[in-house]
Amino acid sequence: MIEILKVIFSNLKFIVISVIIFLIMMFSLLLISEFIFLEPYFVTHIPSGSELGFILITALSGLSALVISMNLFRIINLKNSKHKMSGSIFGTFIGSAAGACSCGPIGFAVISTFGTVGATTTAFLTNYEIPIRIVAIVILIITYFTTIKSLKTECDIPN
């Protein structure tokens, strides 16, 4: 496993890609989950009772950065199928959507635009925010291991 990660991240391009994905994901999710505020001042804070949410966002961002860059490596260098990429994008997307739809601006926009359907969706995503994020993390972990397994075969790396 370590050998494969060394192969991928020996290329500076993939380190940069994963760092950028991590920072964008982390910043966006912290912003929409109201751990970061930009107005009237830039301020960060973790309210008591929200610690688990913060940890899950960090895990989700880290795994997304890792899995997406590994799959980009497969697609760019090995010209392989994009099948596993969809697993990582799906995991990232549902994990992000869970926290977005709450009483903040995104939830308000969804409810204003889609009415009752929007309100039901928002309520579901808010009520099950933590379980949905955990499911997203599980999907990303599964995608990570299947990607490692594929790369072992494709790159012909001994165990």
Add this chain to the structure above:
Amino acid sequence: MNKKGAILGIIVISIIVGVVASMSSSTNETFDVDMTRTHGSISTAMGSPILGDPLAPVTIVEFGDYQCHQCHNWFVNTKPMIMRDYIETGKVNLVFVDFAFLGRDSPKAAQATYCADDQNKYWEYHSSLYTSQESKIDNGWASSERLKAFAFNLNLDMELFNECLDSEKYSKRVQYNSQQARDNGVRGTPGFFIVDSDYNQTQIGGAQPFSVFQKILDSMI
């Protein structure tokens, strides 16, 4: 001719029924508020009673939904410090204006606070809603039965409270407040406007920490 007469009759009866219905609904919704009360660009006439000294130089207008967990976060983490340092010292007062958009139980919960206000227990009821909030929207924690149970726990006159809640006496009041939020560009809850006596106002979006409020309030007092 008979057909025309019948149609005309139906139209006249419909108009009479409509007028009677609207009159009965408006008599249902008479309540004692100061319609001239404004804070900056916001009409707070239909909002909560003022918490703190009405003559305080600065007012915090909070737009909130009783089912919003970020509003609960602010109520638990930030509001107590604002109460201690600014409201109880007479420097600032606070008005809560409903922005009940999150779920089907949100407007009913907001209406219930005004039913409690009829018995001078607005803020006690407001606090009991936020301290009893459950993390799931529309899971029944703010159903009519539970709203009545909260009123019972505050020793309110249950006959008056139930009649008020069941008749939806304050339905239009809550709608008016939510419209105020939209008209003032509030895009989520909690949303705040801090307004001073010269009508300068600063908007704060979200459950921001005490330090942000402190900085703005200190610059306005």
